[in-house]
Amino acid sequence: GESVGLHLPTLSVQEGDNSIINCAYSNSASDYFIWYKQESGKGPQFIIDIRSNMDKRQGQRVTVLLNKTVKHLSLQIAATQPGDSAVYFCAENIAGTYKYIFGTGTRLKVLA
């Protein structure tokens, strides 16, 4: 069957390099943001989140940066590994609501 990721932009990086995946979010009233990783044939998996009172948050090998002025979110993956190959997408939660908006995603390909 057709892959969900067929029409996605692709970022190709060399194994060991750092990856930066970007996301423009849509609603200035959003105050909580999440990055998900989706491997082929699997459901989205939570990677890292950030609230709007922060500009940066770090996890294990991952960092999320938030620029509220231009409504931009980025995910940085340090020392990219073959297991990082997947589709990555951001999600935003509009403050005080049940509403989550999901981005379409970027496919990350790690080259050996």
Add this chain to the structure above:
Amino acid sequence: EAQVTQNPRYLITVTGKKLTVTCSQNMNHEYMSWYRQDPGLGLRQIYYSMNVEVTDKGDVPEGYKVSRKEKRNFPLILESPSPNQTSLYFCASRTGTGGWGYTFGSGTRLTVV
């Protein structure tokens, strides 16, 4: 293990034949949602539930029904499936009103012929 379990993983059916996709979570989450995922589009919410017996429409509810009789279960019902409902479906759950990430199931790939 904390998880969202949905079944079946794959389903091929014919137009008009009623079907149910089951979803169960073991994390005692209040909120559960159904999403569909189509090429070139982000996850789109079909229905969501804030707690037992409380459900509401998402962005694309037409042709779907849900029920929440128990906190752990949130089945998705297609009374009369049509080919435009061919898609990849995800059930997800979370705690809190907002500001918390969803945990997703593994997905159900539905094909309606």
